[in-house]
Amino acid sequence: xxxxxxxxxxxxxxxxxxxxxxxxxxxxxxxxxxxxxxxxxxxxxxxxxxxxxxxxxxxxxxxxxxxxxxxxxxxxxxxxxxxxxxxxxxxxxxxxxxxxxxxxxxxxxxxxxxxxxxxxxxxxxxxxxxxxxxxxxxxxxxxxxxxxxxxxxxxxxxxxxxxxxxxxxxxxxxxxxxxxxxxxxxxxxxxxxxxxxxxxxxxxxxxxxxxx
Numbered sequence: 001x002x003x004x005x006x007x008x009x010x011x012x013x014x015x016x017x018x019x020x021x022x023x024x025x026x027x028x029x030x031x032x033x034x035x036x037x038x039x040x041x042x043x044x045x046x047x048x049x050x051x052x053x054x055x056x057x058x059x060x061x062x063x064x065x066x067x068x069x070x071x072x073x074x075x076x077x078x079x080x081x082x083x084x085x086x087x088x089x090x091x092x093x094x095x096x097x098x099x100x101x102x103x104x105x106x107x108x109x110x111x112x113x114x115x116x117x118x119x120x121x122x123x124x125x126x127x128x129x130x131x132x133x134x135x136x137x138x139x140x141x142x143x144x145x146x147x148x149x150x151x152x153x154x155x156x157x158x159x160x161x162x163x164x165x166x167x168x169x170x171x172x173x174x175x176x177x178x179x180x181x182x183x184x185x186x187x188x189x190x191x192x193x194x195x196x197x198x199x200x201x202x203x204x205x206x207x208x209x210x211x212x
Contacts, residue, residue, distance in 0.1 A: 058099030059115030069105030
């Protein structure tokens with residue numbers, strides 16, 4: 001079994017570094033990025049409630065493995081961390097093999113994130129906010145392979161339809177919706193609905209829920 005390598009944890013080639021100039025560096029995976037103010041077990045209990053107690057849901061397992069992968073980084077001793085890292089890599093491999101969900105632990109993942117269904121899901125983002133809904137065949141990632149730091153930021157309470165792609169250094173604003181099979185290549189403002197290829201804004205709602 002080959003080790004799981006995240007682009008965020010390797011040094012970029014000179015051409016990549018030049019193309020990514022102006023973008024902040026990605027997390028290197030050298031510290032715990034779990035939400036602050038809540039312990040691992042409490043966080044997992046909250047995640048399980050988010051998945052309505054479905055312990056065997058592939059989405060829950062992908063999120064739980066992600067939480068564990070970050071929690072282990074709280075141990076500064078490499079000797080202590082080594083067996084935890086081996087366990088994490090095995091679990092992450094199984095989550096991707098069985099559930100079809102690739103969620104690097106270097107992604108800052110918010111609370112109560114729900115991954116509906118499973119299969120064909122790649123979630124390589126700077127961060128994913130609280131209460132985000134993600135469906136099958138969704139991709140977050142780079143738009144071009146020469147800009148590996150140009151990946152999305154997903155804010156709180158975003159609802160993402162199946163088959164959606166969010167690519168490049170874009171920000172999907174809080175309380176927005178991404179339609180099924182949309183390809184998002186530009187920022188989506190808060191409280192907006194984006195559909196199509198490339199995605200365009202078709203509606204905006206006010207914070208109270210009505211049409212803006």
